[in-house]
Amino acid sequence: MDNDSDKDPRPRSWANSGWRRxxxxxxxxxxxxxxxxxxxxxxxxxxxxxxxxxxxxxxxxxxxxxxxxxxxxxxxxxxxxxxxxxxxxxxxxxxxxxxxxxxxxxxxxxxxxxxxxxxxxxxxxxxxxxxxxxxxxxxxxxxxxxxxxxxxxxxxxxxxxxxxxxxxxxxxxxxxxxxxxxxxxxxxxxxxxxxxxxxxxxxxxxxxxxxxxxxxxxxxxxxxxxxxxxxxxxxxxxxxxxxxxxxxxxxxxxxxxQGVLNAARIVRGAEDFLESGGARQAVQIEDLCLALNISRRTLYRAFHDLLDISPKAYLRLKSMSAARARLLDAGDRPTTVTQAALDQGFWELGRFSGAYRAMFGESPSETLRAAQGRQP
Structure with missing residues (x-):
């Protein structure tokens, strides 16, 4: 800022200027x-x-x-x-x-x-x-x-x-x-x-x-x-x-x-069904198709068109990301790696830890320690 900026606390508008940082x-x-x-x-x-x-x-x-x-x-x-x-x-x-x-x-x-x-x-x-x-x-x-x-x-x-x-x-x-x-x-x-x-x-x-x-x-x-x-x-x-x-x-x-296109509507419907039905790991593809009244082919096409991933793989990643979000919030809401994994339907903790590290570049315990270290 130039020397005159100290005299005028209201900065000039950038809307039509050649402003450069x-x-x-x-x-x-x-x-x-x-x-x-x-x-x-x-x-x-x-x-x-x-x-x-x-x-x-x-x-x-x-x-x-x-x-x-x-x-x-x-x-x-x-x-x-x-x-x-x-x-x-x-x-x-x-x-x-x-x-x-x-x-x-x-x-x-x-x-x-x-x-x-x-x-x-x-x-x-x-x-x-x-x-x-x-x-x-x-x-x-x-x-x-x-x-x-x-x-x-x-x-x-x-x-x-x-x-x-x-x-x-x-x-x-x-x-x-x-x-x-x-x-x-x-x-x-x-x-x-x-x-x-x-x-x-x-x-x-x-x-x-x-x-x-x-x-x-x-x-x-x-x-x-x-x-x-x-x-x-x-x-x-x-x-x-x-x-x-x-x-x-x-x-x-x-x-x-405006509006929700068909592929997005199907993915939203699948997510809503998952959130209302408990552990995602227990949900079967047939359950989703029945709940949404669509064919298996239509379900897969919607997920691939919108997310480039199969419905089953997405369910797994959504659960893993939810577990990570819970661990990141441990500074405010104490938890354990075991509890975060089980809450999302991961029963084999060794496999969960390995998949978690491959996905996020760190182990679940490392995420937890970092979150706890940010406590005030």
């Missing part, structure tokens, strides 16, 4: 180009090591993440089920800020994940795909870089995230969204916001939105723990207006995609 802050002054997270970067240059905790108004949590559950599931009001689909490390970065009744997440990770669940119980979630190398889908619809996913309160994120991904999420309550939307013509209609949808803004709007999200992420990194109220107010307006401006530019045919 390296020019904004010099080395030794919290240079965001060294953070390995801001501007949607996917590299891993720095370990923050800060334990997760409550984030106060204007404060920021910024750290490396060691698995998909940390990136997606651990936030107030968020209830997500994360299943890792391929045996590879899923490392990344996370920035999370509380801006009063608004929230902002920016992150990056590399993996292959099935993610489903409520993003925010009492707020809208506006998810922007900042950078993408791989295949993403939401409700069965293909997502491209620059797309925005709008999810109303208490509605579900439901998709697959495969490859290298950088993302940003703006969460805001209904009243605030409608207040700011009044300036954007057709966005002011409340019916616009009643159903989840994917939006594909034109290239110029995508680029402008990305600049806003990148700029706000960089500023939050620099001001972590000490953002003045005027800067917090600026960030709230800038983030929400930046995303709404991009949404307002969606006019072309096909720019808005």
């Amino acid at each position: 390296a020019a904004a802050i010099g080395p030794g002054e919290g240079d965001p180009s060294q953070d390995g997270l801001v501007a949607g970067t996917l590299d891993e240059q720095r370990s923050f090591g800060a334990p997760a905790g409550t984030v106060s108004l204007g404060h920021v949590l910024a750290r490396d993440t060691h698995g998909p559950h940390e990136v997606w599931a651990h936030a107030a009001g968020r209830d997500l089920s994360v299943t890792q689909l391929t045996p590879q490390p899923c490392r990344g970065h996370l920035l999370r800020a509380n801006l009063g009744d608004m929230g902002f997440d920016a992150g990056a990770f590399d993996g292959d994940l099935r993610v489903r669940g409520v993003m925010a119980q009492k707020a809208f979630s506006l998810v922007s795909v900042m950078e993408q190398e791989g295949v993403l889908n939401q409700w069965g619809h293909r997502i491209e870089e620059g797309d925005i996913v709008a999810i109303p309160p208490d509605r579900e994120l439901d998709g697959r995230f495969q490859g290298r991904l950088a993302y940003a999420v703006v969460t805001a309550p209904w009243g605030l969204v409608m207040q700011r939307a009044e300036a954007f013509e057709w966005l002011a209609d409340p019916s616009f916001w009643t159903e989840p949808a994917i939006y594909s803004p034109p290239p110029e709007a995508r680029a402008a939105c990305k600049r806003v999200l990148q700029g706000c992420a960089s500023l939050l990194r620099v001001l972590a723990g000490g953002a003045p109220s005027s800067t917090v107010a600026f960030l709230r307006d800038e983030l929400l207006d930046g995303v709404l401006t991009a949404l307002a530019a969606v006019r072309a045919e096909g720019g808005r995609r």
Whole structure:
């Protein structure tokens, strides 16, 4: 930032500027180009090591993440089920800020994940795909870089995230969204916001939105723990207006995609049946087909189209990921490796431990010790 920035606590808008992070802050002054997270970067240059905790108004949590559950599931009001689909490390970065009744997440990770669940119980979630190398889908619809996913309160994120991904999420309550939307013509209609949808803004709007999200992420990194109220107010307006401006530019045919496609509907139905029926390991394929009133061939085709995996293999991975999530939560809810495995239907503990290590790159006991070590 230049020398005049100390005199004016309200930063300038990034929406239509040629903002560049390296020019904004010099080395030794919290240079965001060294953070390995801001501007949607996917590299891993720095370990923050800060334990997760409550984030106060204007404060920021910024750290490396060691698995998909940390990136997606651990936030107030968020209830997500994360299943890792391929045996590879899923490392990344996370920035999370509380801006009063608004929230902002920016992150990056590399993996292959099935993610489903409520993003925010009492707020809208506006998810922007900042950078993408791989295949993403939401409700069965293909997502491209620059797309925005709008999810109303208490509605579900439901998709697959495969490859290298950088993302940003703006969460805001209904009243605030409608207040700011009044300036954007057709966005002011409340019916616009009643159903989840994917939006594909034109290239110029995508680029402008990305600049806003990148700029706000960089500023939050620099001001972590000490953002003045005027800067917090600026960030709230800038983030929400930046995303709404991009949404307002969606006019072309096909720019808005809604509804759950057939393959996604079948996978959702299978998951719902599993959650209502107890241990996944005991469920047979015939049970799923009967419950969904579909043929075995249709069931297999849906899973392969959406997740590139058979239903039986997915059940096993979903159980293993659920066991990992339970172990990662051991700092708050004490458990044992044996209990976590048995709760998910793994009766042969030796085989469970070997499969777990092959999938996640560490043993169940190592996951448990790390989680216990993060206790306050």
